[in-house]
Amino acid sequence: xxxxxQNSEALNIQEGKTATLxxxxxxxxxxxxxxxxxxxxxxxxxxxxxxxxxxxKRKERLKVTFDTTLKQSLxxxxxxxxxxxxxxxxxxxxxxxxxxxxxxxxxxVQP
Amino acid sequence: EAGVAQSxxxxxxxxxxxxxxxxNPISGHATLYWYQQILGQGPKLLIQxxxxxxxxxxxxxxxxxxxxxxxGVDSTLKIQPAKLEDSAVYLCASSATVSASTDTQYFGPGxxxxxx
Numbered sequence: 486x487x488x489x490x491q492n493s494e495a496l497n498i499q500e501g502k503t504a505t506l507x508x509x510x511x512x513x514x515x516x517x518x519x520x521x522x523x524x525x526x527x528x529x530x531x532x533x534x535x536x537x538x539x540x541x542k543r544k545e546r547l548k549v550t551f552d553t554t555l556k557q558s559l560x561x562x563x564x565x566x567x568x569x570x571x572x573x574x575x576x577x578x579x580x581x582x583x584x585x586x587x588x589x590x591x592x593x594v595q596p
Numbered sequence: 597e598a599g600v601a602q603s604x605x606x607x608x609x610x611x612x613x614x615x616x617x618x619x620n621p622i623s624g625h626a627t628l629y630w631y632q633q634i635l636g637q638g639p640k641l642l643i644q645x646x647x648x649x650x651x652x653x654x655x656x657x658x659x660x661x662x663x664x665x666x667x668g669v670d671s672t673l674k675i676q677p678a679k680l681e682d683s684a685v686y687l688c689a690s691s692a693t694v695s696a697s698t699d700t701q702y703f704g705p706g707x708x709x710x711x712x
Contacts, residue, residue, distance in 0.1 A: 526705070529703050530703070534698060534700075588637050589638050
């Protein structure tokens with residue numbers, strides 16, 4: 486089965502620093518990966534999609550990379566703010582028009 | 597544009613009881629998903645509808661879970677009878693077209709189910 490692995494340990498960083506979250510996948514390379522943000526008591530919110538033929542994608546302070554050799558995606562938040570504190574989920578396509586989500590990494594940005 | 601609506605937001609039941617959740621997707625969205633999210637885990641797809649037809653229900657425990665999407669709009673998810681391990685947040689999501697590959701999925705707030 487296609488698995489998505491994210492670091493289950495919370496990531497604590499200081500405001501203004503760059504947060505880097507890791508997403509590793511197994512088996513065949515997905516056609517794309519998606520990143521979502523989830524706040525407590527709310528549903529996930531879509532942030533970025535990156536295709537396997539794209540090395541990097543940016544949106545404002547967010548940057549995602551996709552390395553098919555390492556089978557890994559990195560999610561960066563530059564100039565992090567306390568408001569960025571949330572759980573970030575990585576998801577891959579299953580080849581069957583559905584998504585498989587990782588367990589998420591909780592980010593805590595300290596003021 | 598109104599988002600995905602779900603009700604109820606919270607439900608507490610005894611094991612072996614029945615429960616139903618309701619979802620109203622974003623207007624015009626063709627694809628509707630039900631996910632189960634256990635505490636500390638990511639969402640797990642239970643069932644995916646395209647209009648009112650089932651596309652994928654491979655992870656739906658069909659001996660106790662059922663879902664329908666009448667007229668290709670609203671959807672209900674039912675659990676009968678509930679087990680302790682069904683305690684989770686049930687998320688509904690919708691996407692505009694028939695391909696989940698690149699479509700953005702819009703999630704509702706979820707229903708938190710506690711089975712005692």
